[in-house]
Amino acid sequence: MGLENLKTILKNKEKTFEIKSPIIAASGTYGYNDEFQDFIDSNYFGAISTKGITLEKRLGNEGDRIFEVQNGMINRIGLENVGIETFIKEKLPILKSKNIDFLLNIAGSTIEDYEKLAEIAQKYNIKALEVNVSCPNVKSGCLEFGLNPDSLFKLISKIRENYNNFLIVKLSPNTNNIKLLAKATENGGADCISAINTLRGLGIKIQFDGQKFIKKSVKGGLSGPCIKPIALYMIEEIRNSTNLPIIAMGGITKLSDLFEFILAGADAFQIGTANFIKPSICTDLAIELSDFIEKNNFKNFEELKNKIKETK
Amino acid sequence: MNTKANFKGEIIYIEKIAKDTCKMDISSPLKQANAGQFISIYCPNTTLRRPFSIANFENHIITILFKLKGEGTKYLSNLKKGDYIDFLAPLGNGFTIENKKSLLVGAGIGIAPMIFLKNTLNKKNIENYLITGFKSNEENIKGSDETIIGGSVLYHLDKIIKNKNIEIIYSCGPMPVLKGITELSKKYNIPSQIAMEKVMACSIGVCRGCIIKLMKNGKVINASVCKDGPVFKGSDIIWD
Known part of the structure; x- marks a missing residue:
């Protein structure tokens, strides 16, 4: 099952990642697929990116974790996850039995953490790895690797030594020079870039109860439609600095968003926050994209992409 | 049978029943719901869906009560009999x-x-x-x-x-x-x-946004209000 004209091949030299559609559910917004099965048919998805997995199980952050803002939300989940061992034992067989393509999203605090995770991914011959070097919600590691081109290069090189399949690096927008990070990622040996992760944000709600002010605040990662212009800018910057395939994300909710991201340089897409509002969004967008291609007599997604990129 | 789904429902009753409080009856194909479960309504003027406890369920008709608090409930309060809403249901454990x-x-x-x-x-x-x-x-x-x-x-x-x-x-x-x-x-x-009640993003157990701490067999564990709850044994809950 699926939509033939959406077949997408992400390719870097001899390394490829073939997916049945360019629409991927973003990490942390789709769990490990099991939670969504009541609501939708994931047959039309290209893939899902798993919840960020660490070596050990993590309970995540204390206190409020979600804060809604206009056209977006702030989260500070703090990488709560089952840990790699449980993932391999309990979640991997489900994904395999359902024939769902996935990117294993990994995060760590030290280079050694990432090396071990990459080694395990290789051992189980996981087809694609998405390295999270940009989680703004954990105190140590992670983001620090992602913001310094030298340490990012070193980290990616080490992961590459341990992992031979398709290596994707998820970049942070919380930088003043994403081009240098993209270049470091490519030089480190990655096959693909996904971007952008959430932006640092602070949500404050303050109310007067008649006697005193009461406040609630959450500091974390901002996502949703409000970050789209920043994401588009970042994707264009990345495109101008590397030829690696790009999986773009940041506020995608509709078909025209996909076209905009293609023009900026995207080869595939991830849908994040929108999954929370509309569980069927990935399926809906895949069907809509496929219909558009068919109705307008494009051969397939690849041809549509090239046509959009020719737009002056 | 698992009947969880994304429904479209018709509002067949909406009235103010107390100060800033409305009652809404929604007719939909939903077959089953238990006390303590909730529905999550799409509100076009907010980023996230809004969860509401089910206040009754009989003959495919869901009743909810809501208090006018913000943008989501403002949208709902302006709806009329005959309007349709989009909601996920039935959610959580009752x-x-x-x-x-x-x-x-x-x-x-x-x-x-x-x-x-x-x-x-x-x-x-x-x-x-x-x-x-x-x-x-x-x-x-x-x-x-x-x-x-x-x-x-x-x-x-x-x-x-x-x-x-x-x-x-x-x-x-x-x-x-x-x-x-x-x-x-x-x-x-x-x-x-x-x-329990907590701000939710996904309302189906994916995002881990609405977590509370429970004590189970001498161990502290995370539980999501939306999927593991919203109803918990009082003796399990660790209060902030």
């Missing part, structure tokens, strides 16, 4: 009904799941007593056996527990009330079931 003399405690809009629970218990001929508390008479939502206006419902519970030989407490409302209920249930050594 109350586990026990054949015991039951005390139901609802504070404020927390009365919503208590009304559904009371109806369920009545159908099963389980003896029950619903007490609710509201800040003012204008906010009073009818349907209780006893209503406290102003002051906490907590001060009125000792007497009821003793006089009516209560064997289990069910509750929904603001955190201080719920915490008080778990303390009372410990004091009288009777079980309690608590419907």
Whole structure:
């Protein structure tokens, strides 16, 4: 099952990642697929990116974790996850039995953490790895690797030594020079870039109860439609600095968003926050994209992409 | 049979029933729902869906009660009979009904799941007593056996527990009330079931945004209010 004209091949030299559609559910917004099965048919998805997995199980952050803002939300989940061992034992067989393509999203605090995770991914011959070097919600590691081109290069090189399949690096927008990070990622040996992760944000709600002010605040990662212009800018910057395939994300909710991201340089897409509002969004967008291609007599997604990129 | 899905439902009744409070009946193909479960409504003017306790379910008709608080409920309050809404349902785990003399405690809009629970218990001929508390008479939502206006419902519970030989407490409302209920249930050594509330993003257990801490077999674990709850055993909850 699926939509033939959406077949997408992400390719870097001899390394490829073939997916049945360019629409991927973003990490942390789709769990490990099991939670969504009541609501939708994931047959039309290209893939899902798993919840960020660490070596050990993590309970995540204390206190409020979600804060809604206009056209977006702030989260500070703090990488709560089952840990790699449980993932391999309990979640991997489900994904395999359902024939769902996935990117294993990994995060760590030290280079050694990432090396071990990459080694395990290789051992189980996981087809694609998405390295999270940009989680703004954990105190140590992670983001620090992602913001310094030298340490990012070193980290990616080490992961590459341990992992031979398709290596994707998820970049942070919380930088003043994403081009240098993209270049470091490519030089480190990655096959693909996904971007952008959430932006640092602070949500404050303050109310007067008649006697005193009461406040609630959450500091974390901002996502949703409000970050789209920043994401588009970042994707264009990345495109101008590397030829690696790009999986773009940041506020995608509709078909025209996909076209905009293609023009900026995207080869595939991830849908994040929108999954929370509309569980069927990935399926809906895949069907809509496929219909558009068919109705307008494009051969397939690849041809549509090239046509959009020719737009002056 | 698992009937969880994304539904379109028609509003067949919407009225203001108390100060800043509305009641809405929604007709949809939903086949089953239990007291304590909730629905998550898409509101076009907000980023995230809004969760609402089911206040009754009969013949495919869901009743919800809501208090005008922000943008989401503003959208809902402007809808009319005949309008359609998009919602996910039935979500979460409801109350586990026990054949015991039951005390139901609802504070404020927390009365919503208590009304559904009371109806369920009545159908099963389980003896029950619903007490609710509201800040003012204008906010009073009818349907209780006893209503406290102003002051906490907590001060009125000792007497009821003793006089009516209560064997289990069910509750929904603001955190201080719920915490008080778990303390009372410990004091009288009777079980309690608590419907929790927390800001949610996905409402189906994916994002891990609405986490509370539970003590299970001597271990602290995370539980999501939307999927593992919203109803928890009072004795399991670790309060902030």
